[in-house]
Structures are given as C-alpha cells and as structure tokens.
Amino acid sequence: MSRYRKIDPRIWNDAKFNSLTDDAKLAFFMLLTHPGMTALGAMRATVPGLAAEMKWTPEAFGEAFGEACSKGMAEHDESACLIALPNFLRYNPPESPNVVKAWVGAIDLLPECRLKTIVLQRAGAFAGGMSEAFGKAFAEAFPKAMANQEQEKEQEQEKSLSSSLRSELPAAGVAGSGAAQAVDLGQKRAEKAKQLEQRLAQVTDEAVAAYNSALAKPTGLLVAVHPTIGREKRQQQVKRCITLARQIAKDRYGSDHIPAEFWADYFAECARDPFRNGTGPYKPPHEGWRPDFEFLTRSDEMLKVFDRASSDEAAEVG
Known part of the structure; x- marks a missing residue:
C-alpha cells in the first residue's frame, strides 16, 4: 500500500x-x-x-x-x-x-x-x-x-455474463468441413452475438417499463427512467443482475428465460417496501436520498427482495 x-x-x-x-x-x-x-x-x-x-x-x-x-x-x-x-x-x-x-x-x-x-x-x-x-x-x-x-x-x-441470455436462444449446428465450415461458424457466432444484444435490449426494455409503471412519477415517488437516453448504461446494469434474475425466474415461474412478468412482480414487491418505494423515512444526513433503477437492479438488492418475499409467503402458508 x-x-x-x-x-x-x-x-x-x-x-x-x-x-x-x-x-x-x-x-x-x-x-x-x-x-x-x-x-x-x-x-x-x-x-x-x-x-x-x-x-x-x-x-x-x-x-x-x-x-x-x-x-x-x-x-x-x-x-x-x-x-x-x-x-x-x-x-x-x-x-x-x-x-x-x-x-x-x-x-x-x-x-x-x-x-x-x-x-x-x-x-x-x-x-x-x-x-x-x-x-x-x-x-x-x-x-x-x-x-x-x-x-x-x-x-x-x-461467457459468464452472456450465459443466461445465450441459453434462451435456439441451438445452431455447423455442417460441412474445412474452410467452408470455419466461415459458417464465424457467421453463426456473429449472428448469435447479435441475437444476444437484441435479447438484452428486450429484457432491459421490459425492466424499465415495469419500474416506471410501479415506482416512477407520477404514479410513484421515484424518478422515471427515460426509455432511450442512457440506454446503454441501463443495459449494462441489467446485464450484471441477469444471472440472478434468471435463477429467480426459474424458481418462481419454472421458466428457463426471464419473462416480462418477472420484472412486473419484482418492482411491485419493491413498491410495497417503504425504503425501496421512496416513502422512507430516510435518516439524517441522507434525507434527500431515494432509490433509483440502478440501485434496485443491483444483485444484492434483488436478492434481499426475493428472500423477503419468499419468507412472507412461507409465513402465510404456515
């Protein structure tokens, strides 16, 4: 040091x-x-x-x-x-x-x-x-x-960051041999990379729409997310939590991919929590702080919300 x-x-x-x-x-x-x-x-x-x-x-x-x-x-x-x-x-x-x-x-x-x-x-x-x-x-x-x-x-x-998205895409085989096979493989990899980006964009759009609907002004108290400005930053944020999101989706919906329903349910759960919906109270000297899209799509926050929801459901059943 x-x-x-x-x-x-x-x-x-x-x-x-x-x-x-x-x-x-x-x-x-x-x-x-x-x-x-x-x-x-x-x-x-x-x-x-x-x-x-x-x-x-x-x-x-x-x-x-x-x-x-x-x-x-x-x-x-x-x-x-x-x-x-x-x-x-x-x-x-x-x-x-x-x-x-x-x-x-x-x-x-x-x-x-x-x-x-x-x-x-x-x-x-x-x-x-x-x-x-x-x-x-x-x-x-x-x-x-x-x-x-x-x-x-x-x-x-x-590979780690993209595995959750890649699993949602159809498998593609490679036929032929030699140079033709190499060219075909390169084309398929480029196409798959494009599909991954498109899928990430779709998942991000669904997350942003659900956040704005459940938590953002004027219906909620938090700052709304613009659908296009800062889009790349939001996609990278969603990409960081996508592995955990897919695990939760598998547990909750039995789905191998992340449905739009996942984000709607997740942000609805956040809306029921005073700390995460902007109600507070927030203690000094942080009275002006409020959660935002970036904060709520952090993996640690998502896991806390999921654990709490699971505990509440278990208590209701009991």
Missing part, C-alpha cells in the same frame, strides 16, 4: 467533482485516501464494508459511491469485490522504474476479474507513456504471458 497520496487542489475546479453531492465527495475522498488503496489505484473492498468504516448505512454509502461511479471517477466489480479509481496514477505516478516493478506486489492483492485486467492494462499504458525506462520496467514485471492470460479472462468473463 502506498503510504501517501497526492490530491490536486484543482479538483475543486473539476466540473464532475463539483456535480457530486457532499456525501459523494466525502465517499470519493475516503476511497482515494483509504489505507487499503494500492499503488495501482485499486483495492479489494465491498460497499457494506466501506459503509461500516464510515459508520453509514450500506444504502447511504452505496448511493454516494454510485454517484462517483456514474461520473467515471470510480469503478466497481461487485461480484469480485474490486474497486478502482481510473485517474489515480495520473495524480500518483510511480517515482521510478523500480516502483513500476513493485506493482507486481500490488496486483497480487487484487481479486481476479475483468476490472483487474483493465487496471493492469491502464497501468501498462501509463508507464509506457512516461518514458522508455518506465515502459521497459513494466514489460519486465509483467511479461508477454500476461497477454494470453488476459485474453482468456476476457473470454471467460464474457
């Missing part, structure tokens, strides 16, 4: 930083100066754990942290418990090539995931941009074998 951090006073002139709420600014400074933050600008951490350190509720810290993420000032892989600050090295560059070589120790402290690969790629690009000596030091510390490992992890991550 690096003992000292540099904070550029010009941060107070930065439009993104100034657009944050006071809680989000404090959460960002907490991450920037956290004892666990490595010299690469990334660390192993969880939102509930950081909230406990701040003596905040997980919901309050999650909202503040989410603001920083939405502005591109922080990154988070919830499943791997990894948090990163994209601009960390810009203000905390390595003092010498030997420091770059010491990054090996820092990278070993980070959990394996796609975000870790991005952190390492970003560090390599930064070191290479400083000077030949720094670039050489990085190449010696992280040899070419890392490139193959990086590619394998990327493929594994994509």
Whole structure:
C-alpha cells in the first residue's frame, strides 16, 4: 500500500467533482485516501464494508459511491469485490522504474476479474507513456504471458455474463468441413452475438417499463427512467443482475428465460417496501436520498427482495 497520496487542489475546479453531492465527495475522498488503496489505484473492498468504516448505512454509502461511479471517477466489480479509481496514477505516478516493478506486489492483492485486467492494462499504458525506462520496467514485471492470460479472462468473463441470455436462444449446428465450415461458424457466432444484444435490449426494455409503471412519477415517488437516453448504461446494469434474475425466474415461474412478468412482480414487491418505494423515512444526513433503477437492479438488492418475499409467503402458508 502506498503510504501517501497526492490530491490536486484543482479538483475543486473539476466540473464532475463539483456535480457530486457532499456525501459523494466525502465517499470519493475516503476511497482515494483509504489505507487499503494500492499503488495501482485499486483495492479489494465491498460497499457494506466501506459503509461500516464510515459508520453509514450500506444504502447511504452505496448511493454516494454510485454517484462517483456514474461520473467515471470510480469503478466497481461487485461480484469480485474490486474497486478502482481510473485517474489515480495520473495524480500518483510511480517515482521510478523500480516502483513500476513493485506493482507486481500490488496486483497480487487484487481479486481476479475483468476490472483487474483493465487496471493492469491502464497501468501498462501509463508507464509506457512516461518514458522508455518506465515502459521497459513494466514489460519486465509483467511479461508477454500476461497477454494470453488476459485474453482468456476476457473470454471467460464474457461467457459468464452472456450465459443466461445465450441459453434462451435456439441451438445452431455447423455442417460441412474445412474452410467452408470455419466461415459458417464465424457467421453463426456473429449472428448469435447479435441475437444476444437484441435479447438484452428486450429484457432491459421490459425492466424499465415495469419500474416506471410501479415506482416512477407520477404514479410513484421515484424518478422515471427515460426509455432511450442512457440506454446503454441501463443495459449494462441489467446485464450484471441477469444471472440472478434468471435463477429467480426459474424458481418462481419454472421458466428457463426471464419473462416480462418477472420484472412486473419484482418492482411491485419493491413498491410495497417503504425504503425501496421512496416513502422512507430516510435518516439524517441522507434525507434527500431515494432509490433509483440502478440501485434496485443491483444483485444484492434483488436478492434481499426475493428472500423477503419468499419468507412472507412461507409465513402465510404456515
């Protein structure tokens, strides 16, 4: 861990930083100066754990942290418990090539995931941009074998994220042999990738429509989601929770895919909860915080709602 951090006073002139709420600014400074933050600008951490350190509720810290993420000032892989600050090295560059070589120790402290690969790629690009000596030091510390490992992890991550969607598509065989078979296989893969994107878009549209109907103004108290603006961001959010959503759909409806009914029932369940429907009350100093689409489609929130609904149903039966 690096003992000292540099904070550029010009941060107070930065439009993104100034657009944050006071809680989000404090959460960002907490991450920037956290004892666990490595010299690469990334660390192993969880939102509930950081909230406990701040003596905040997980919901309050999650909202503040989410603001920083939405502005591109922080990154988070919830499943791997990894948090990163994209601009960390810009203000905390390595003092010498030997420091770059010491990054090996820092990278070993980070959990394996796609975000870790991005952190390492970003560090390599930064070191290479400083000077030949720094670039050489990085190449010696992280040899070419890392490139193959990086590619394998990327493929594994994509396979994991897309498996739930892929299972909903019809299977396609490949006939023929040789070059013709290779071309046919490539075409089928491209077509399947297109189908996956279309299916993700459909699931996202169904989720947004159900959220707006059950919780958003004017019928509800929460901010409505625009159907087209920010669409890519919403699709990525839905993609992160889609594996859990499919598991719940399998349990609740006996379905191998996620029906529109799933989202209608899920957000209707959220609407019955004062904390999740915007009624509150929300304790100081977070009186102004309210849930939103991003918060309610987090995997941990979805699991809490499902567990509570299951418990309530079991109590009724009993």
